[in-house]
Amino acid sequence: MRIYKVGGAVRDRLLGKPVTDIDWVVVGATTEEMLAKGFRPVGADFPVFLHPKSGEEYALARTERKSGRGYGGFTFHASPEVTLEEDLIRRDLTINAMAEDDQQNLTDPYHGQRDLEARLLRHVSPAFAEDPLRVLRVARFAARYAALGFTVAPETLELMRQLSESGELEALTPERSWKEVSRALMEDQPQVFIEVLRACDALKVLMPEVDSLFGVPQPPAHHPEIDTGVHTLSVLQQAAIHKQPLTVRWACLLHDLGKGLTPEEEWPQHIAHEFKGLKLIKAVNERFKVPRDCQELAVLVGEYHTHGHRALELKPSTLLELLQSFDVYRRPQRFEEFIAACEMDARGRKGLEERNYPQADYLRGAATAARSVAVQPLLEKGFKGPELGEAIKRERLKALKAYKESTST
Structure with a gap:
């Protein structure tokens, strides 16, 4: 029995980043041997065990074979004969396919360390294209490590494009997709996640409502960046810079979906885009089975964000209706998140990222007065x-x- 630290823990140590979660793989062992050592089984599909003292997960080395559609369409085989290299080759990226023993001796059969130094996200083997979830995972890693200069290798992006065109992405469950989307949105550069999905044609499959914003112009007086898709990414970037929670980041991503429905002859104006976008926001929420707090804020921000921008001009009666819509008396935090999303929207414009947003304090004062x-x-x-x-x-x-x-x- 030989035990190795694998995956993210090895990658992050080599990058000099803090290591949080540690994955272990056990080579040359049987289920019976693990149980005899006090490990507790937890894996339903393949043998995973909890360490009797630390509670960390230890998985038996295994191979996998594609047997159906989607993320779950795999047959796993674990036995003492499976080698470490065979276990590592089934992983997604070379930088995640390294292992080290208790002396920190590195096993790197697929050149992960070289790709770390080259700042490349590269697939380990052609089997990458068998798992559609990897499209989302690679885009998420691109968002996480963009600040370090990482990019997706062209040949990996091509495989992601093939996956996007194959129909496999539609086989992903909403729960698995949302887990990746929500984690990606909480990275330091979540806009890169959307950029990579768009680059491999996955965005138009997963979120066609967001994809359709690119190329749609807005009035340059209010939006120097002009392109609605570019603006959306900038708003998302501001939300990350200002450490906003997931609810706000999700609302930022969806707030302008109605502009994708504006007929070309009406460009660059987008009359009533707030109301036109509500059905699209609700459709995306439903597609990913988004948690209720994220759903509710996204819909409210979509409908009322222009009210936020015009807060100082609103009649008291309109202001009261706005406060009532958010139920600020029982749910003050939701209104605070609305204000944050509006401010990110105002800052997500080329050259205007640092401008003041007096509407924020005005709206807070209005809520206090009403309460x-x-x-x-x-x-x-x-x-x-x-x-x-x-x-x-x-x-x-x-x-x-x-x-x-x-x-x-």
């Missing part, structure tokens, strides 16, 4: 039921009028 209305005095006056609701609304409107007057003097 400051006390309900108890209205109850004491005998209001109840629907009448109480109307009375609260009147008082909040009064508070917003006073707030607007105080800020405009």
Whole structure:
């Protein structure tokens, strides 16, 4: 029995990055031997065990063979005869196909270290094209390591393009796809994830609504970058720079989908794109089975982001409707995330990345003013039921009028 550290832990150590998760592979062992040493089995499809003390995962060396469509369409074979090199060749990228023993002696049969130095994301073998999930994984690694100068090798991008055209991407489950998408959006340069998907024609398969934004012009007075797709990537980049949570990043990616529906004869104007885009945002949410908090914020940002930009001009009644739509009284955090998404949208424009966004503080102040209305005095006056609701609304409107007057003097 020989035990090796494999994959990301080896890659990140060689890159000088902190190592968090460690994967172990065990060569020359049987399931019975692992159980006898106190390891606990957890793998349903192939033999994976938890270490009796550390709880880390140890997998028996295995080979795999394509047996069906999609990410799960593989048959695995694990036995003591499977070599370390046979286990490593089934991995996606050369930089993830290295192993080291407890003395940090490196096993690198597919030249991962060379590709690390060349800053290349290259597939290990032609079997790469058997797993459609790898298209998303490579794009995610490109986003993670873009700051270090990594790019996708041309021959790997070509294999990704073949996968995109094969129909295999449609076989991915929403859960697996969303896991990769959500992880990629939380990388330091999530816009690179979208760029790579577009470069290999996967974006038009996975998110045609986002893909259709590229080449759609916007008024240069408001959008010096002009192209709606370029703007969307810039907004996403700003969200990463400002360390926004996943909910905000997802909303940033989808906020302008309605512009992809504008007829060419109306370009570069996009009248009512906020409302036109709602059905598209909902369709993408449904396709990936997106968590509810991300779904809700994306829809609200899509509908109301232009309200955010015009916040200082809004009538108190419109401002009240906006606050009601976000339920700022019970869900203040969601409104704060809306404000963040609006600010990222404003900053995601060429040459305007550093400009101030006074709308943010104005909207926060409006929410505070509306929340400051006390309900108890209205109850004491005998209001109840629907009448109480109307009375609260009147008082909040009064508070917003006073707030607007105080800020405009």
